Amino acid sequence: MTQLTGRPILGAPGELGARPVLSALLAGVRTALIGLCVVTVPVLGLWVVTPYADGGADGTLRLVAALWLLGHGAPVLRGAAEAPLSVTPLLLGLLAVGQLVRVAGRVTARSAGRPGRGGAPAVWAGYTAVACGVVAQCAGPGEFRARVLPDLVVVALVAGAAVAVGARPRGAVPLVTGVLERWLARLPETVRPTGGAAAVRVAALAAGGGLLAAGGLLVAGAALLGAVSTSGSSEVLAGGPAAVAGVLLVSLVLLPNAVLWGAAYALGPGFAAGEGTVVSPVRTVLGPVPDFPLFALFPEPGAGGWRLAVCVLPALAGVVPGLLLGRAAAVGGGRTGGRTGGRTGGRAHARLDGRTGERVPWSAPATAVAALATGLLVGSAAAGLGGLSGGALAAGRMAWLGPVPWWTGLAAAAWVATVAAPIAVLARARSLRAAGGRAPLLPGVLTVPARRSALLLRARAHAAVTRLSGIRSGDPDSASDADAADPAP
Template sequence: MTQLMGRPILGVPSELGTRSALADLLTGVRTALLTLAAVAVPVLGLWVIAPFGDDSAADAARVASALWLLGHGAPLTRGEAEAPLTMAPLLLTACSAVLLCRAGRRIGRRGRLHWRAPLALCAGYLLVAAGAVAQCAVPEAGLRARPLPDLAAVAVLAGLSVGYGVRSAGGRPGVVGGPGAVGGPGAAGSGRAGGAPRALDRLPAWARPPGAFPVAARAGLAWLLGAAAVGGTVLTVAVVLGQAGRSAHGLGSDPAAYLGMLLASAILLPNAVVWAAAYALGPGFTVGTGTVAAPLGTHLAAVPDFPLLALVAPDGGPDWRLLACALPFAAGVVPALLLGRAGVAPAVAATADDWPVDRNGAPHVVWTADGERADGGGREPEAAGWGAAGTAVAVLLAAVVAGVGAGVVAWAAGGTLGAGRMAELGPVAWQVAAATAAWFAVVAAPVALAARWWAMRSRTASWRDRLGRWTVRRTAPVRVALHRLLARASEVRSPLARWRERRAAVDIDGEPDPLDG
């Protein structure tokens, strides 16, 4: 009986951190309903204050569901002609991705992580998506869904977002015990099995700087954030100097229509920022088939009456808007400084604990001409790092990362609003990717090399210190000989001293000493 009472109820303590698959399923449902509510509440509010009674609450709910699906990149059709609609509002996409990442991060922080947890979360999210697809698939829906492509688009966004959230929390599906457990990311033997050679190991050392990919990824992300700031600046100037306000005032015949136009402009605002960034980078964007809006020239046809499209520059060649191309120079400074400083290795001495100290307690180390410590503590640390060639390789790698990221964002910001001329809207992905990589390489390469040179210069001795060390080293024999000469000269008695000694001897004895001098 004592043994039975002393036995623990659970054999493994990490089992306390597990949750049932039903709880994870409900978490996915709740996450989907939160994002759907963010769309449905404004749409239903506009339906309530709208003066027209033709549409019912079911129609408003279908519009909300269609917008929610469109925010996940799901393709829709509109009208009896089934014109395609693929312009995804990136604001809704960002909200959905953030909430899914947070849910995946909560799963990844558990003490025990199983592969069914993120799978159940995505399944719950897809249940709500299936209901939205079923609601928009009826013939009377203004925006009709396509079941298989729509569910596939929602599944891709949910899987990527949840996977990123789980990974950022340090967990991996299928690993019991999370990070550091047996078989986990921190376990022994998680490196290369058997020491299999990689293709990168055959490259020279300057072509594969250590730890360059994480730094290049952060630099590429910094460039994308800078490009977003550039796009926001260009868009703000276009709003101040453009016709967006008058266009919105003309379209808003009543409060409901005016608020609906503001809502549509708000959810498409990130798309407009990406379009403006593409304009500043040079390739520009299209507003229909056969059109282009770029700093070097704008060629447009009839543009739909929409406030954001009213900001597009009129037809013509280069004008003052060409100044927008100078903004990417400012966007490339921060990632270039990041790469330049990362290319310098930290200076750490091997035996810094036993350095002698001065009267103020500060380390006091004397280095010889050959870079050796005078007290025998090792060589002087050198700021080697990646080297100039390695820094250039890291810049090119960051340019590729930034180009791929910009191309993906440009592809997501574009789409179609119908058949015919409205089949092409937004920036061309490959042109934006190539322009981003070129801008990054041109701007960041010289700035990164200059930042690395300055960091190494600040860590090495100045020319005055080097000149002083050379002078002390070269004049050491002369100074030693002079010191010995002065020491010997100080031992020789002067004639005055000898005379005084003779006088003292005469005063004592009364007569001079015959042995004295």
């Protein structure tokens, strides 16, 4: 009786493998519905409080579906002219992907060790089923229209990637570390930062955070310096509280896009604001832009040269990665013993001195290679995020807004590698000097700690004094004992 009362009744179907799959399927449906509610509640609230609203509830729900699809990167068509709308509100995308990763991780951990696994695919299936309904609701004629097959494929791919990351025991970290370790292992031994994948990953995260902070600081500074036009603000205020709240909500969901645009501006290439336009520290060429507060942050053509000062922000973002790599180089790599995720399932170990058993610090060229790998990793991420943050607002002149992905990636990689490499080499030399060792220029020249060197020199000096005293006294036994006590080099 105690076993029956202490055992949950709902646990019996789980042993047959039916309930975990059904629970995971419902978890995917619930995750998609939560994302829809995040969009639906404020949009419907604005529609309710807006006097003389243009459209009815059907048009409002269509707008909700379009925003949900745009948050996943699925483009929609707008108006009777079917103008493309593909600017992804990254805040909605981050919320959707974050929820999927968390739910997939929880479902995978819960179904581990049980028969009838399949929690992660079931989460994906439930999420995609809701996406089918959203696409069908937004597919008919109206102000916003979804393209059924392309939009459904995009949502399914995004959901599949998020679920795959969440289903891994530790997310995407082992995957990135394994790819880095395999790439570094192909380098010649003289320039190979052995066991440095973890250090490169941490340095890349620090550099990426610095670039995002630079972009956010630039956006905040432009707003505080009064870059918002007075006319645009007065028109928004004239629309009443509902118009102001709507503009604030749209600005909020596009704020991550603005931060990435600011980072591209600070890196140098800048971004486009339509066909034939460019916004960068060097020059600004602007045409007519839509009346929107975030667009009012654009600098005026011929603005003062003070904007060139923002180019120092990416340089500052490369300082911390250089210091981190220098510290890792001085101790012979990052944390050892972590799985690399390679085909052999091996482990990444730092190279050890065969005589002392201590870690061998990286050489100066290997430290520079680690900085270069950090720059390449940051550049790849910057190119991808730059492409995601841009898109089209309409056909013709507004066919592309945002950073040019490959220019942004090249600039980020160049800034980080150029700044981090010399700082890492100097930090490595300083750390080795502070630890009492000498910095090897090439691998194979082993580092001798100061304490061991002092003991060795003291023993040799004592043997030399003993040998001299034995020769002067004419005692050959003392001289032979001194020769035997002299340690081998």
